[in-house]
Amino acid sequence: MEKLSVEIVNLLAIMAVICIPFLKTKGRGILTLGVITLGVLINSALAFSVFTNGPVEYFYPGSWVTGSIPVRIDYLSAWFILVISFTFLTGAWYGVRYMKKYSDQSDNLALHAVAFILLYTSLIDICLVQNSIVFLVIWEIMALSSFVVVIFEHYKIATLKAGFNYLIQSHICILFLTIAFIWLKVKTGSFDLAAISTFTASQTPITGLALFILFFSGFAIKAGFVPFHTWLPLAHPVAPAHISGIMSGVIIKIGIYGILRVLMLIKTDMITAGYFILFVSVITGLYGVMLAIVQHNLKKLLAYHSIENIGIIGIGIGLGTLGLGYNNQVLILSGLGGALLHVLNHSLFKSLLFFSAGNVYQATHTMNIESLGGLIKLMPRTGYLFLIGSLAICGLPPFNGFISEFFIFNGLFHGLVSGNFTFILIILFTILGLVIIGGLAFICFTKAFGIVFLGSSREEKHHAESIEEPKRIWPMYLIGLLIVIIGLFPLLFNSFLINVVSQFHPGLESLPKMQFAEILNTLTTVGWYSFGFLGMIILVYFLKLMISKRRTVAKGETWGCAYPVPTAKMQYTASSFVRSYRKLAAPILSIKKEKAEATGLYPENIMQKTHAVDKMETWLIDKPLRLLRRVLNSFVFLQNGNIQAYILYGFVFVGLALLLPTLIEKIVVIIKFLNQL
Amino acid sequence: MVSLILILLMSLFFSGFIIRTKSILSGRKGPGLFQPMFDIFRLWKKGSVVSTTTSFIFQIAPSAYFASVLMAVLMIPHGNNPGFISFNGDFIMFAYMLAFGKFLMIISALDTGSSFEGMGASREALFSMLVEPAFFILLGSFALFTGQTSFHEIFSTLHYGSHISYLLGGLASFVLVLIAMIENSRMPLDDPKTHLELTMIHEVMILDNSGFDLGTIMYTTNLKFAMYGAIISNFFIGILPLEISIPMFFIIQIGFAITVGIIESFMARFRMGHNPQFVFILTSVSLLIFFGVLLVLGKFA
Numbered sequence: 001m002e003k004l005s006v007e008i009v010n011l012l013a014i015m016a017v018i019c020i021p022f023l024k025t026k027g028r029g030i031l032t033l034g035v036i037t038l039g040v041l042i043n044s045a046l047a048f049s050v051f052t053n054g055p056v057e058y059f060y061p062g063s064w065v066t067g068s069i070p071v072r073i074d075y076l077s078a079w080f081i082l083v084i085s086f087t088f089l090t091g092a093w094y095g096v097r098y099m100k101k102y103s104d105q106s107d108n109l110a111l112h113a114v115a116f117i118l119l120y121t122s123l124i125d126i127c128l129v130q131n132s133i134v135f136l137v138i139w140e141i142m143a144l145s146s147f148v149v150v151i152f153e154h155y156k157i158a159t160l161k162a163g164f165n166y167l168i169q170s171h172i173c174i175l176f177l178t179i180a181f182i183w184l185k186v187k188t189g190s191f192d193l194a195a196i197s198t199f200t201a202s203q204t205p206i207t208g209l210a211l212f213i214l215f216f217s218g219f220a221i222k223a224g225f226v227p228f229h230t231w232l233p234l235a236h237p238v239a240p241a242h243i244s245g246i247m248s249g250v251i252i253k254i255g256i257y258g259i260l261r262v263l264m265l266i267k268t269d270m271i272t273a274g275y276f277i278l279f280v281s282v283i284t285g286l287y288g289v290m291l292a293i294v295q296h297n298l299k300k301l302l303a304y305h306s307i308e309n310i311g312i313i314g315i316g317i318g319l320g321t322l323g324l325g326y327n328n329q330v331l332i333l334s335g336l337g338g339a340l341l342h343v344l345n346h347s348l349f350k351s352l353l354f355f356s357a358g359n360v361y362q363a364t365h366t367m368n369i370e371s372l373g374g375l376i377k378l379m380p381r382t383g384y385l386f387l388i389g390s391l392a393i394c395g396l397p398p399f400n401g402f403i404s405e406f407f408i409f410n411g412l413f414h415g416l417v418s419g420n421f422t423f424i425l426i427i428l429f430t431i432l433g434l435v436i437i438g439g440l441a442f443i444c445f446t447k448a449f450g451i452v453f454l455g456s457s458r459e460e461k462h463h464a465e466s467i468e469e470p471k472r473i474w475p476m477y478l479i480g481l482l483i484v485i486i487g488l489f490p491l492l493f494n495s496f497l498i499n500v501v502s503q504f505h506p507g508l509e510s511l512p513k514m515q516f517a518e519i520l521n522t523l524t525t526v527g528w529y530s531f532g533f534l535g536m537i538i539l540v541y542f543l544k545l546m547i548s549k550r551r552t553v554a555k556g557e558t559w560g561c562a563y564p565v566p567t568a569k570m571q572y573t574a575s576s577f578v579r580s581y582r583k584l585a586a587p588i589l590s591i592k593k594e595k596a597e598a599t600g601l602y603p604e605n606i607m608q609k610t611h612a613v614d615k616m617e618t619w620l621i622d623k624p625l626r627l628l629r630r631v632l633n634s635f636v637f638l639q640n641g642n643i644q645a646y647i648l649y650g651f652v653f654v655g656l657a658l659l660l661p662t663l664i665e666k667i668v669v670i671i672k673f674l675n676q677l
Numbered sequence: 678m679v680s681l682i683l684i685l686l687m688s689l690f691f692s693g694f695i696i697r698t699k700s701i702l703s704g705r706k707g708p709g710l711f712q713p714m715f716d717i718f719r720l721w722k723k724g725s726v727v728s729t730t731t732s733f734i735f736q737i738a739p740s741a742y743f744a745s746v747l748m749a750v751l752m753i754p755h756g757n758n759p760g761f762i763s764f765n766g767d768f769i770m771f772a773y774m775l776a777f778g779k780f781l782m783i784i785s786a787l788d789t790g791s792s793f794e795g796m797g798a799s800r801e802a803l804f805s806m807l808v809e810p811a812f813f814i815l816l817g818s819f820a821l822f823t824g825q826t827s828f829h830e831i832f833s834t835l836h837y838g839s840h841i842s843y844l845l846g847g848l849a850s851f852v853l854v855l856i857a858m859i860e861n862s863r864m865p866l867d868d869p870k871t872h873l874e875l876t877m878i879h880e881v882m883i884l885d886n887s888g889f890d891l892g893t894i895m896y897t898t899n900l901k902f903a904m905y906g907a908i909i910s911n912f913f914i915g916i917l918p919l920e921i922s923i924p925m926f927f928i929i930q931i932g933f934a935i936t937v938g939i940i941e942s943f944m945a946r947f948r949m950g951h952n953p954q955f956v957f958i959l960t961s962v963s964l965l966i967f968f969g970v971l972l973v974l975g976k977f978a
Contacts, residue, residue, distance in 0.1 A: 540740040
């Protein structure tokens with residue numbers, strides 16, 4: 001049954017890709033929607049059946065290149081299939097309305113639709129296939145198709161630049177993975193991912209650790225761990241809104257899937273691995289949010305927040321890994337469980353935020369926070385949905401972000417009271433990091449929501465377009481609903497999570513019933529409490545309404561300190577809102593400032609520009625690249641545009657490739673001969 | 678249950694004590710203990726003026742702010758009597774609950790589109806971010822010290838071991854008094870009695886609130902003070918029986934209020950740019966407590 005449904009989904013995708021060129025623009029939209037929706041339904045059914053009936057495993061014979069191809073659908077795969085499918089469902093339905101603006105670019109849309117379907121199918125297949133060659137091939141399809149969907153507006157130079165950056169970085173990721181897989185193949189002779197287990201079990205922990213770090217670096221590029229994050233803030237702002245949502249919601253999560261998969265299979269020194277992941281994750285979280293605050297582009301701000309949330313997920317994974325190392329079951333459950341739940345939660349609120357940002361973009365044609373304002377009156381539904389997303393991403397109750405952060409915090413505090421000195425210290429600094437991340441996210445989203453949606457418009461030119469049509473809004477409502485539901489009923493996905501986590505540590509089911517019930521009870525209390533909180537807000541508000549019904553409520557101007565003609569330009573801006581923070585963080589951030597001050601008797605126009613520079617990008621990418629270019633420039637004479645010369649290079653290369661082995665053999669023989677003398 | 682009633686009771690005349698202390702120290706007669714509460718009652722009875730720039734968020738924020746503080750109060754235990762709600766890790770939810778209220782207050786300040794209120798909002802967001810680590814490390818140290826992770830269990834098992842716990846309690850009170858001052862935007866950081874918008878934090882955020890909403894916000898401030906006072910008192914009450922612990926609760930709360938009054942009378946407000954350094958002191962003192970706990974537990978490797 002499972003085999004059949006996987007095949008149907010793949011066949012459907014291939015059929016759709018073949019059919020799309022023969023349809024009209026409208027037909028293409030409907031077909032894409034239909035295929036994605038059908039695929040999502042089938043895949044969700046598959047995932048649920050795995051959760052009820054247990055993991056599935058079957059083999060394809062494969063070819064002489066790949067060997068037999070194992071397909072294993074376990075709980076981890078099923079969880080990620082569910083997360084991916086939901087975001088693609090909402091993304092596709094939202095995207096169809098979003099792309100209406102571009103309906104005149106028919107060919108471009110066709111390519112977009114094809115890539116979109118390929119992207120979904122390849123993401124799902126990555127979760128299933130466990131043969132390294134096939135895995136890499138599908139990974140490549142995923143990387144290419146996501147590149148194509150990102151550069152939809154390829155006639156803009158910025159889009160193309162960001163797109164190529166993304167393409168190159170995805171391939172560095174593939175390079176790491178390929179090296180790791182070749183190593184495995186050479187050592188074990190098998191393409192099956194299970195070879196990771198058999199190989200590392202027979203080696204010293206150091207070898208396992210090296211293999212793990214190789215895999216981790218590869219997947220970290222996809223996930224956006226610092227310092228491999230630089231493609232994210234470039235690619236997100238230029239992609240269409242639904243693609244940004246999907247990219248931030250699930251494409252980067254496939255990196256997390258990879259890390260979790262390797263962690264599940266690898267047998268190594270889990271304690272060192274755990275400390276390593278924790279360290280990287282805390283840095284990632286802090287760095288992401290610190291840069292997010294000073295961004296002026298709404299989508300770029302959200303992209304940096306994806307990095308931050310990857311950090312939070314990483315903290316959960318690190319904690320769980322430490323739990324695996326120390327054999328502490330509560331740590332495993334709250335660490336990995338929290339991380340997995342945060343994967344789902346982040347995919348929800350981040351896609352919601354990006355879709356809202358998309359609405360803002362199509363209504364105002366700008367993403368510059370400084371020129372927006374007062375949008376909640378123009379587009380109230382988008383505004384309140386963005387608010388729900390903001391509250392959730394800050395981890396505030398009663399929304400879903402709080403539940404996963406609570407999970408992780410609970411594990412951290414549990415770790416604090418049980419452990420030795422180094423462990424306690426590391427946990428303390430992780431708590432410190434997580435708290436500061438939370439606080440900075442708080443600043444960032446008060447700024448993002450407050451400046452974009454509240455107050456009055458900072459530039460008059462907004463044309464109030466009616467973009468809040470029901471067909472565009474309902475996928476967003478669906479996400480918002482799920483955010484609130486997870487916040488109020490935290491136990492909703494717990495049986496799933498326990499299944500997934502028990503795969504990492506087979507003994508988990510034997511966790512003392514008492515402890516287990518305690519953790520679950522805590523969550524139930526949190527849920528009820530959140531209900532109470534909502535009730536309390538409504539109660540107090542109604543109390544206020546009742547009382548003020550009998551009083552006069554007058555309308556008036558905002559208090560301007562007795563200044564009678566306030567203008568929208570006098571409002572607090574985003575830059576001024578984060579000014580004190582910027583001053584405080586100045587040693588770590590680097591901010592480029594341009595200033596023209598008023599001088600002389602008849603001053604010219606004054607202006608001030610600030611632009612946040614990603615220091616990591618400068619040091620790790622820009623500078624080495626510049627160096628590389630300088631070195632390679634000295635070989636520029638080779639590229640002389642002369643076809644004969646190129647043919648000569650070809651011959652030289654072929655000759656060298658053929659002769660070199662023989663030549664080396666001869667040299668070896670001579671050396672041996674000399675040695676014998 | 679006990680703690681809820683006690684805190685609500687204390688919140689009625691907490692700021693009365695502060696004002697009284699300040700007036701006595703400056704040689705004035707000063708108003709009665711209940712005068713701040715009378716002012717709030719009067720505000721509750723008044724009508725209001727709402728800016729045309731604002732949206733629904735401005736309307737609901739004060740209510741949500743009050744609700745969030747009230748829900749946080751529900752978690753505070755009274756010595757051996759657990760709060761209304763108590764579960765493992767409740768202090769995490771406590772902190773996030775307060776943050777929710779603050780989030781709405783900050784965006785409601787931005788909702789007015791004023792040139793001043795954003796300034797207060799910006800500072801409030803920054804300082805509350807800086808305070809959070811101190812609170813979490815403090816609670817983390819006590820969690821480590823007692824091996825428990827909920828308010829009630831931490832406080833009820835605090836004094837089973839050596840008397841060093843009272844010393845830790847003293848240090849913790851220092852941190853909490855200052856956290857309360859920062860959270861309520863009182864003297865060393867912010868002067869609620871100033872008349873210049875440029876130097877205010879909390880007061881400038883609520884420039885546009887009037888009538889019932891303003892009253893609610895002012896009452897919430899009192900409630901917050903009483904809540905922090907209750908946490909401080911918990912460091913010393915331990916498992917004492919009610920007939921001793923209730924008078925002790927009031928003594929500590931009034932002592933807290935008088936301390937606030939004294940600080941406000943004799944300290945000048947810091948320059949705004951120096952405030953972050955001051956707030957970092959709290960984090961470092963909390964770290965000191967943490968390492969003290971490690972020392973006491975003999976966990977230094």
